[in-house]
Amino acid sequence: MKKVIAVLMACLPALVFAAGGNNEHVVSANIDLTDKASLKRGAQAFMDNCSGCHSLQYQRYQRIADDLEMTEEEVSNLILSDVKVGEQIKSAMSSDNGATWFGAPPPDLTLEARLKSPDWIYSYLKSFYVDESRPFGVNNLVFPAVGMPHVLEGLQGTPVLQEDGTIVASGGQMNAEEYDQYVLDITNFLTYTGEPVKLERERIGKWVLAFLAFFFVIAFFLKKEYWRDVH
Numbered sequence: 001m002k003k004v005i006a007v008l009m010a011c012l013p014a015l016v017f018a019a020g021g022n023n024e025h026v027v028s029a030n031i032d033l034t035d036k037a038s039l040k041r042g043a044q045a046f047m048d049n050c051s052g053c054h055s056l057q058y059q060r061y062q063r064i065a066d067d068l069e070m071t072e073e074e075v076s077n078l079i080l081s082d083v084k085v086g087e088q089i090k091s092a093m094s095s096d097n098g099a100t101w102f103g104a105p106p107p108d109l110t111l112e113a114r115l116k117s118p119d120w121i122y123s124y125l126k127s128f129y130v131d132e133s134r135p136f137g138v139n140n141l142v143f144p145a146v147g148m149p150h151v152l153e154g155l156q157g158t159p160v161l162q163e164d165g166t167i168v169a170s171g172g173q174m175n176a177e178e179y180d181q182y183v184l185d186i187t188n189f190l191t192y193t194g195e196p197v198k199l200e201r202e203r204i205g206k207w208v209l210a211f212l213a214f215f216f217v218i219a220f221f222l223k224k225e226y227w228r229d230v231h
């Protein structure tokens, strides 16, 4: 038992790191990969707001449509005009242009949730604030001196950093709860694209557990049956 505890203690730093990233402004996102409605909204929000600059080059439209059980209409809303459903999600911008315009090229986001953690993405999208000293007039608490403009400002409103360190936005199309839900949906979707088999694994996992429970009952009665003759 002592050994087990020692091993668990040794893993603790890794767990802490994996859970929150290394920035004090990272908060918990509470993503839910079983929430298909949220994943669908996130996919649409990503296409509407992010795909102009960021690609998801390891993910295909078809796969998203299948995994999220989208209707034909939902799929056609998702796809930009001249792209086929079997293609990967590319961005409209070349990496060179991105580097020139923003100081750094917008990275591919397929694996971002595994690289940085879902909590990190969620917090990042909530942490833009007005800072006139920056080229785009905004800075970010989670990613200081970031090169990305605050593309969701129209929805969130103008985010002003308060003296107590919180950010309060006003004048946007959404209130604070709606905005939180919106960026949660995007985060949920990006977590799914990082590991699409997770959805499948959870579904299969339930069946495996059900089978084990069933098998336990059979094994129990089998044992009873065998030992009856012995006693």
Ligand code: HEC
Pocket (backbone or CB within 6 Å): 046, 049, 050, 051, 052, 053, 054, 098, 102, 104, 105, 106, 107, 109, 112, 116, 121, 124, 125, 145, 146, 147, 148, 149, 151, 152, 186
């Ligand atoms: C106008 C172009 C543009 C749009 C639109 C855009 N981004 Fe970005 N994004 C960037 C650039 C440029 C960077 C790199 C910033 C840097 O390294 O300083 C970046 C960085 C990021 C990062 C951090 C990547 C890393 O690990 O370094 C995340 C996460 C991200 N963007 C998410 C999003 C999401 C989600 C959306 C849609 C809501 C979005 N971006 C829309 C340009 C854009």
